[in-house]
Amino acid sequence: MKKNTFYFLLLVLVISLMAACSDNRTNTQVAATADAKSEDQDKGVATEMKLVKDGKLTFAMSGLLKPLNYKENQELVGFDVEIGKEISKRIGLEANPVTNPWETIIQGLRGNKYDAIIGSMTATEERSKQVDFSIPYYVSGATVFISSENKDIKTVEDLKGKTIGVMQASTYVEDAKKYTDKIKEFPSEIYALQDLPPGRLDAVITDRIVGISAMQESGLKIQALGEVIKREEIAVAINKDNEVLLEAINKAIEEMVEDGTYKEISMKWFGKDLLE
Structure with missing residues (x-):
């Protein structure tokens, strides 16, 4: 009788362990499937963005506007550059800042030399005839x-x-x-x-x-x-046929403001929140 009880309890233990392992495998599979689905969605969105270079957000500026954008030790730095890098990170792309003479910067965008202008460009009605603008990323x-x-x-x-x-x-x-x-x-x-x-x-x-x-x-x-x-409201300029990229940039700016990252960058360069 005792032997039968022992075998019964052992059988119950084995079944419980098998069930637990099955649950763990199921949870792992669900998580892996969710991650893969999220990654596929990100790749799909990135594909729809019509990027100049795959996996990169190429954004232009004059590089002559200290402290907004300028070169230091041959590297582009400044407020605009940090904002561009943060936007790139949030939409899952590598930041690729470049320079272009200001007088032809919109022509360069429309000619697909880069994906966006993040170079302290004022959003105006006249410019809006040629490009789309994001929500403002600073006000001056x-x-x-x-x-x-x-x-x-x-x-x-x-x-x-x-x-x-x-x-x-x-x-x-x-x-x-x-x-x-x-x-x-x-x-x-x-x-x-x-x-x-x-x-x-x-x-x-x-x-x-x-x-x-x-x-x-x-x-x-x-x-x-x-x-x-x-x-003046300063915004990111994007080509008119790139709505997916525009929506992604707007979302990134909104999230930066909401979680305090924007204010940190602004305080670093100017000691004040440029959106206030």
């Missing part, structure tokens, strides 16, 4: 800068007839036309700002962040003339 404003020694220009009304410097093919060209027809265009705002102290320019219209950073980083003896003259 056009600002007038003058030499610290300039005593003649006290308000924007004093800009009438003055020589104003702007970056080529920027929205600031139209802003400058409101005050003067003496406009000098430069490949970079930094070059224009450097012409203020020696008096080669009377004023420069550029992004407020760029001007203030130039004052801090380069020690340029310049000053902002009052508050911003125009609020």
Whole structure:
């Protein structure tokens, strides 16, 4: 009787162990299947993105806009670059930042030289005729800068007839036309700002962040003339036939803001949240 009881209990134990192993295998298989399905979905989305290079998000900038995007030891760095790298990571792609002259940067995008422009481009109605824009990844404003020694220009009304410097093919060209027809265009705002102290320019219209950073980083003896003259939303530009990529980038930006990653990057470069 005792022997039969022993064999019965042993049989129950064996069956229980077999059931547990089966459950573990089932759970492992389910997890593996889910992972594989997720990976396949990611690959499918990446395929639909119409990327210039498989597995990479190639995004362009001028590389001349410190601290937003510039070269340090032959490597592209800056706020725009970090934002681009974070977006790339979140949509499962390798970041591939590149440079292109600003005056032809939209043509380069439309010619499929790169997938996106993440280079502090203002989203405007005119540009929207050629490309699509993501939700803003920072908000700034056009600002007038003058030499610290300039005593003649006290308000924007004093800009009438003055020589104003702007970056080529920027929205600031139209802003400058409101005050003067003496406009000098430069490949970079930094070059224009450097012409203020020696008096080669009377004023420069550029992004407020760029001007203030130039004052801090380069020690340029310049000053902002009052508050911003125009609020600007800066966004990622994408070709119009790439809706899947646009949706992925928008989602990535939203997630960055929600989980605090965006604020960390912004605080690192500017000491403030550029979306607030």
